[in-house]
Amino acid sequence: MRIVSGIQPTGNLHLGNYLGAIRNWVRMQDEVAATGGQCYFFLADLHAISMPHDPAELKANTREMAAALLACGVDPAKSVLFNQAQVPAHAELQWLLNGTARMGWLNRMTQFKDKSGKNREGASVALFTYPVLQAADVLLYQATHVPVGEDQKQHLELARDIAQKFNNDFGPVQPDGTQTPVFTLPEPFIPPEAARIMSFRDGTAKMSKSDPSEMSRINLSDDPDMVMKKVKKAKSDAEPLPSDPADLAERPEAKNLVAIFGAMTGRSVEDVLGEFGGEGFGKFKPALGEILVEALRPISARFVELKQDTPELDRLLATGAARARDAAAKTLAATYEALGLLR
Numbered sequence: 001m002r003i004v005s006g007i008q009p010t011g012n013l014h015l016g017n018y019l020g021a022i023r024n025w026v027r028m029q030d031e032v033a034a035t036g037g038q039c040y041f042f043l044a045d046l047h048a049i050s051m052p053h054d055p056a057e058l059k060a061n062t063r064e065m066a067a068a069l070l071a072c073g074v075d076p077a078k079s080v081l082f083n084q085a086q087v088p089a090h091a092e093l094q095w096l097l098n099g100t101a102r103m104g105w106l107n108r109m110t111q112f113k114d115k116s117g118k119n120r121e122g123a124s125v126a127l128f129t130y131p132v133l134q135a136a137d138v139l140l141y142q143a144t145h146v147p148v149g150e151d152q153k154q155h156l157e158l159a160r161d162i163a164q165k166f167n168n169d170f171g172p173v174q175p176d177g178t179q180t181p182v183f184t185l186p187e188p189f190i191p192p193e194a195a196r197i198m199s200f201r202d203g204t205a206k207m208s209k210s211d212p213s214e215m216s217r218i219n220l221s222d223d224p225d226m227v228m229k230k231v232k233k234a235k236s237d238a239e240p241l242p243s244d245p246a247d248l249a250e251r252p253e254a255k256n257l258v259a260i261f262g263a264m265t266g267r268s269v270e271d272v273l274g275e276f277g278g279e280g281f282g283k284f285k286p287a288l289g290e291i292l293v294e295a296l297r298p299i300s301a302r303f304v305e306l307k308q309d310t311p312e313l314d315r316l317l318a319t320g321a322a323r324a325r326d327a328a329a330k331t332l333a334a335t336y337e338a339l340g341l342l343r
């Protein structure tokens with residue numbers, strides 16, 4: 001198994017990132033090490049320049065996000081942890097794949113539509129070709145599994161389409177007539193219980209770093225008072241919780257809070273409602289707040305400590321990048337060769 005995944009170093013790591021992706025990174029790194037596989041986790045700083053940004057902030061955020069991942073349990077002794085900008089093969093492979101990706105495929109990407117909004121003409125070209133870089137990220141390491149939240153599923157499908165077309169068009173043909181694939185087709189790994197964690201202000205919008213309201217999300221660096229305050233102020237409704245999960249269907253905010261409770265405690269929604277069915281949010285919210293406070297306390301304590309040691313963070317990222325460059329070299333060379341590029 002080869003596990004590859006990334007996160008943009010923009011703003012804070014929030015509960016959606018953690019439950020949708022990072023927690024699985026940490027779980028997988030132990031399983032994978034035991035079976036002789038390898039995990040590659042990176043800060044997608046090259047993706048971050050697809051939106052307007054401040055260079056000094058990007059630099060600070062890249063180190064902070066590295067500290068946040070380490071605080072969550074990503075272990076550089078087990079996994080290769082780095083930032084894309086130190087591994088030029090990502091940008092190189094993107095260019096090589098631009099010849100295979102189709103305009104029509106990119107035109108269907110919902111993230112571009114969402115992020116460019118009404119100002120399509122003013123969007124950066126990078127925002128449009130963003131999913132090709134993401135395909136390069138995973139194909140470069142021959143990823144078999146990519147742990148992500150549901151919002152990245154469409155990008156992963158595109159990566160598979162690109163890999164398949166490239167293998168078909170350019171996979172070297174052997175003397176016996178069979179074709180050798182250049183790229184492995186990656187599978188998304190999406191946790192069913194936390195595929196899409198929703199905003200605390202609007203149960204129909206995903207929890208996101210780009211929401212201007214801080215109250216819409218729990219950040220992993222929030223202190224206990226802030227966590228409790230955000231949970232207590234989270235949008236809910238006036239009804240008591242139901243006993244049957246089906247009765248949450250039309251109650252997006254209630255459904256989200258129950259899902260978070262379940263994901264944090266490893267309990268099913270049925271089980272959580274078995275305990276809280278018939279109770280109002282006056283009882284449920286403090287219980288959820290307690291669970292979050294206790295789970296986040298050690299993470300935010302480690303984060304505060306780690307983020308202060310900039311030289312150590314830089315050293316860790318440089319070491320990870322050197323390993324990533326080595327791992328990427330083979331696929332990159334095979335891609336140039338398959339395309340007939342003389343080097």
Ligand code: TYM
Pocket residue numbers: 004005006007008009016017018019020021022044047133134137138146147148149150151152194195196197198206207208
């Ligand atoms: P990013 O930085 O937006 O998010 C990082 C990870 O967190 C997941 N996530 C969520 N999961 C559940 N509920 C939510 N509300 C929620 N919000 C975010 C995301 O699905 C993601 O797994 N394009 C990617 C970064 C990237 C990448 C890659 C990922 C670049 N190259 C290659 C995988 C493989 C992004 O912007 O994620």
